[in-house]
Amino acid sequence: MKTIKIGILGLGTVGTGVARMLEKEKDLISSKLDAELVIARIADLDIDTDRGLTISRDRLTTDAFAVIDDPEIDIIVELIGGETFAKECFERAIAKGKHIVTANKALIASHGNDLFRRAAEQGVDIAFEASVAGCIPIIKTMRETLAGNTIHSLAGIMNGTCNYILTKITCEGSSFEDALAQAQESGFAEADPTLDIEGYDTAHKLAILNSLAYGMKVNLDDIYVEGITRVTAEDIRFADEFGYRIKLLAIGKRTNGAVEARVHPTMIPTDNLFSSVNHAVNAVNVCGSATGDMFLVGQGAGMLPTASAVVSDLVDIARNLITGAGQRVPYLAFTSERMNDLPILPMDEVTCRYYVRFMAMDKPGVLSRISGILGEYNISVRSVHQKEGAKGESSVPLVMLTSVAREKDMRQALADIESLDIIQGKAALIRIEE
């Protein structure tokens, strides 16, 4: 039986999961691959902690380059994370003709175009299923399953921390801070949660999926990103009254000559499947020209679910090595010559329905002044919810659901309304997707 030798860079949560899985499921994998996947060497700065692995100590090193340079090794698994040293490792592995499996969404989202170009020159496979939505096979589905489909749109709940926090607030009435603290205690939110809760992690994933879906170069910079830190329990309750849930959604839609790419809190009808995806679970919907909507749900993070995606990539590349089928599928679904220059639609031009909440004086004529300004911008109101103010309250929440409007118009209308003397503070704005 042939042996495929693997070098792992990084023994954090996912790296440890991959090593454990390769050791534990060795026989199972051989029974499907007709070859053995063997961990030849592992690099990590900490090689003293016992991670419950059977690999002998002399195969551990603190020197990542020693693993990359090892001529025995066929595939490098990069699980260091970050963009600087990981990129050096990528470039060195490519130069040495080593195939690479990674879970590094930031690296692919920021440097994918360059890395794939270099890899193509060296005939090197790069696989990155684990970089988006954990164990959900969304990369394989986009690259392979949907080969004959023109993709119309994609959307995803792709950050477990945000979905956990929103679920806790929605279903258990937790505060944002308590929910975040619980996510951190449970081990899936980072000590510094900024990347997650501000939406950047989700944007990394959207940049990758948009490229696979629409054949555009990986474009992170032009994605509109808004996190969940301004979502209040009050808005979540109002959403519920109107029959919606609030989720942090990544949206990639084909429009006329451009692609929408936006990450923001989104109101979704309660009977939409996304509304039932709770806690740290991830979900992605892709709408293809032949398939219609396809909806994939699974664990989006965690040691073993992410390791599962890495192992499936390892098996895929191993199959290529065994059958001599290198670069069998283009990195980003489309061959490099057929990638296009589709731009991202400026956020100002995006159209959708809106939920907007003002804090307004409890006086006659308020509603007509607000809806009057909205009307000037061609925005019509479909539902209004205004509660009578309690005694002594100077302002009450006034909630409106609009018809489809253009983002630019909506923002200008809000600026005008916020400047009225009957309005207190800033309006809360949440986009609605059906």
Added chain:
Amino acid sequence: MKTIKIGILGLGTVGTGVARMLEKEKDLISSKLDAELVIARIADLDIDTDRGLTISRDRLTTDAFAVIDDPEIDIIVELIGGETFAKECFERAIAKGKHIVTANKALIASHGNDLFRRAAEQGVDIAFEASVAGCIPIIKTMRETLAGNTIHSLAGIMNGTCNYILTKITCEGSSFEDALAQAQESGFAEADPTLDIEGYDTAHKLAILNSLAYGMKVNLDDIYVEGITRVTAEDIRFADEFGYRIKLLAIGKRTNGAVEARVHPTMIPTDNLFSSVNHAVNAVNVCGSATGDMFLVGQGAGMLPTASAVVSDLVDIARNLITGAGQRVPYLAFTSERMNDLPILPMDEVTCRYYVRFMAMDKPGVLSRISGILGEYNISVRSVHQKEGAKGESSVPLVMLTSVAREKDMRQALADIESLDIIQGKAALIRIEE
């Protein structure tokens, strides 16, 4: 650019969809494959009907063997259906060294073991993504994505007709007959719906998935099959009161030294994602050792969704042809030497919770006699629902939800209870899965 030539057998709904997709998405497919997929010939008994295809008439024939024997053709797409002539076509194509793509679940479920053995001898690829759950990439997920996972269980809503009928009864209060008639009018239920509504179509799919999941030979004969024809609107209403929906579920579970394989109406908690899968939509859940639950939803039938699965298989095989990577993935996920002889657990030995409805006399002591008999078989009752009888009614429905019990015990207890003079007719029995 390389050209891969395809021969299509059968221009029914799916065959027409495949031909249209290959014509319409020709350029898109080339941009992902760096090769052209060209329809070289099509065989169908009816070559006169205009199906909106651009292929020239002289490439149509009524002779399937002429297509199979055409030395120009690389891949045969078998969309004839049925087991007799389709099998002859398979055997002839294999003998000629032609790769095959099919949507024929009945053929794979009944003759897969033999056909795969023959194909292996000739080095021929057989792909069958379209045979299970339409466009949902469940075959690829089982064969490739889950390569490093020990599968614990799988379950699926895999028949659009049944799910449509149950949805209509549940959500719109339709009668079974009306719902079936509407499914037939909508074009996705067959004129003779027996295969669908009696559960056999779902069993075909389960036989295939169980083999992929557990490495066992394809075993259709030992699957327990119960269709939806005995599900009443009354049971659906009672289920709702207890917080459940009724779905036709295929269940494949690993147990100690065997595999559960059963298709039957199943009560599922309303907050389970399966309960939100309505109308003709299909869904499959797989629970892997590393992934945990993974849930895939999509159109399970119809011209284009099924064609999409066929085209993705065509592209996969084309990639193998281009890179010289024949038989890159074992047909049934495991290499033939590593397939096992796991038996299917006899239905008598299966354990689960039960919903049971009796028509009982409205008399004192009825409840204690029934629960007494259940107790004799070690079956305990967790919830009871008994409505007061209206005047003049000789019997009233008595509904019970049990704890986990063994099927054999449950059946014997029911036989004992049905023989009581206080019970009218047969009890209704529905299995519960959480």
